[in-house]
Amino acid sequence: MGKIKIHANPPKIDMTPMVDLFFLLLVFFILTATFRPQEAVMVDTPSSVSNTTTPEKHIITLTISRDNMVFFNVDNGVDTSEHLRGKILQAMGKQFSVRFTPEEIKRFEGMNSFALPMDRLKAWINEKDSEVRDGMHLGMPMDSTDNQLQYWIRMSRIYYPEFDVAIKGDAAADYKQVKKVIDILQDNNVNKFNLTTNLESVEISMENL
Amino acid sequence: MAEIIQNEGGKQKGKKRSKRHSTHIDMTPMVDLACLLLTFFMLTTAFSKAKVMEIVLPEKVKDPKTAKAPEVDDKRALNIILVEGDKVLWYNGLANPAKPPLPTLNVTDFSDEGIRRVLLQRNKDLFIQIEEMNIAVTAGTLKLSNDTITARRKKMMTKDVIGPVVLIKAADNVKYRNIVDIIDEMAITNIARYALIDINDVEKKMVADYLAATGSNAASNK
Numbered sequence: 527m528g529k530i531k532i533h534a535n536p537p538k539i540d541m542t543p544m545v546d547l548f549f550l551l552l553v554f555f556i557l558t559a560t561f562r563p564q565e566a567v568m569v570d571t572p573s574s575v576s577n578t579t580t581p582e583k584h585i586i587t588l589t590i591s592r593d594n595m596v597f598f599n600v601d602n603g604v605d606t607s608e609h610l611r612g613k614i615l616q617a618m619g620k621q622f623s624v625r626f627t628p629e630e631i632k633r634f635e636g637m638n639s640f641a642l643p644m645d646r647l648k649a650w651i652n653e654k655d656s657e658v659r660d661g662m663h664l665g666m667p668m669d670s671t672d673n674q675l676q677y678w679i680r681m682s683r684i685y686y687p688e689f690d691v692a693i694k695g696d697a698a699a700d701y702k703q704v705k706k707v708i709d710i711l712q713d714n715n716v717n718k719f720n721l722t723t724n725l726e727s728v729e730i731s732m733e734n735l
Numbered sequence: 736m737a738e739i740i741q742n743e744g745g746k747q748k749g750k751k752r753s754k755r756h757s758t759h760i761d762m763t764p765m766v767d768l769a770c771l772l773l774t775f776f777m778l779t780t781a782f783s784k785a786k787v788m789e790i791v792l793p794e795k796v797k798d799p800k801t802a803k804a805p806e807v808d809d810k811r812a813l814n815i816i817l818v819e820g821d822k823v824l825w826y827n828g829l830a831n832p833a834k835p836p837l838p839t840l841n842v843t844d845f846s847d848e849g850i851r852r853v854l855l856q857r858n859k860d861l862f863i864q865i866e867e868m869n870i871a872v873t874a875g876t877l878k879l880s881n882d883t884i885t886a887r888r889k890k891m892m893t894k895d896v897i898g899p900v901v902l903i904k905a906a907d908n909v910k911y912r913n914i915v916d917i918i919d920e921m922a923i924t925n926i927a928r929y930a931l932i933d934i935n936d937v938e939k940k941m942v943a944d945y946l947a948a949t950g951s952n953a954a955s956n957k
Contacts, residue, residue: 555776
C-alpha cells in the first residue's frame with residue numbers, strides 16, 4: 527500500500543538538435559574537405575614571413591629532400607580532364623624509348639611525386655604496395671650527361687607553357703643541390719619561382735631604429 | 736534516444752486497434768555513423784595551405800662574351816656571404832683586387848640583432864617610409880586596398896636611390912635554410928634591390944683567410 531513507484535525506464539532526452547548539428551557539421555566538412563595528397567617524402571620546409579598561398583593547379587613541384595634527392599611532380603589540380611600527366615609521360619616515354627601501356631598511363635595520372643630515372647619508372651607505376659613504392663626512389667638524374675629533370679620540365683612546358691614552379695626544399699638540404707635545380711630551371715627559361723615555406727611572423731618596432 | 740513519441744494514451748480499450756503502429760525508430764546507429772564520419776572529416780581536412788615565397792631571378796646570361804654583368808654602384812653595394820654553421824659575413828663596397836686594400840669582413844648571425852640590424856641601418860629611409868604607410872593602414876587613417884598597398888610599396892622601392900644593393904653569395908656547404916632566411920630578411924627589412932649571385936674567387940680567398948685567422952685566434956685563446 528502506498529508504495530512509491532520507481533520509474534523503470536530512464537528519462538528520455540531529446541537528441542534531435544544534437545543530431546541536426548552533427549549533420550550540419552558533417553556536411554560542412556565533407557564539402558570543404560580537400561584531401562592532403564600522400565607525399566612521397568616528408569619535407570620540413572624553412573619558415574618565412576611570406577603570406578602568399580600556393581597556386582592550386584598547373585604547378586610543377588620540385589621537392590628536395592633532406593638527403594638531397596630531387597623529386598618531380600606535375601599537378602593540374604582538381605580538373606583531371608586535361609590528362610596532362612599522361613601526355614607528359616607519353617612524351618617522355620617517346621624521348622627515352624620506354625613504352626607505357628594505357629593502363630600504366632592511367633595509373634600514373636593518379637600518382638604523386640617521384641625521383642626515378644626513366645628505366646625504373648615502369649616498375650614504380652606497376653608496384654601495388656605503396657610502402658614498397660615509396661622505398662624505390664633513387665633520385666632524379668640531373669647530371670650534364672643524363673639530365674632527365676631538364677626533359678621533364680621541358681615536356682611539361684610544351685603541353686602547358688604557363689606552369690608555375692614551386693621548389694619545396696627541406697631546411698637541411700644543401701644549397702648546392704637547390705642551386706643546381708634553379709640552374710636547370712633557368713636553362714629552361716623559368717626565372718620566377720615559388721619557394722614553399724612555413725608562415726612565421728616578425729615584428730620590428732620603429733623605436734629601435 | 737531520439738524518438739518520435741506518439742500520444743495514444745487511453746484510447747486503446749474497446750476500440751479496434753488501428754494498423755498504425757507506434758513509429759519508434761532507433762536512430763542510434765545513424766548518429767554513431769554520423770559522429771564517426773564527422774570525426775574522420777575533421778581530422779583529414781587540411782585547412783592551412785602551404786605558403787610560398789616568390790622570387791624572380793635575372794635571366795641567365797647565355798653568351799658571356801656579348802652580355803655584360805650589370806654594374807653596381809660601389810657606395811651602395813652591400814655584400815653578404817653565407818658560410819657554414821649559420822654564420823653571415825658581410826662587407827661594404829666591392830672587392831676589387833686591382834684596387835687594394837680589400838674590404839674587411841664583418842661577422843654576424845641570423846638573430847634579430849644580427850644581419851637584420853645591419854640591413855635596417857642601411858635601409859632606414861625606405862623602411863621607415865614603408866612602415867609608416869603600414870601603420871597608417873592598420874590604424875585606419877589611410878584606407879587602401881591590399882593591391883594598392885602592394886603597388887605603393889613597389890613604387891617606393893623603384894624610386895629608392897640611396898638604399899643598399901645587396902649581393903647575396905653562398906660559400907660551400909651552406910644549407911638551403913640559410914638562403915631562405917636571408918631572402919626572408921630582405922622582405923622583412925624592405926630591401927628594394929637584392930640579387931643571388933655566385934661567389935667569386937676573390938671573395939672565396941677572403942673567406943678562407945678570414946676563417947683561417949679566426950681559427951688561429953681561437954687556437955691561441957686556448
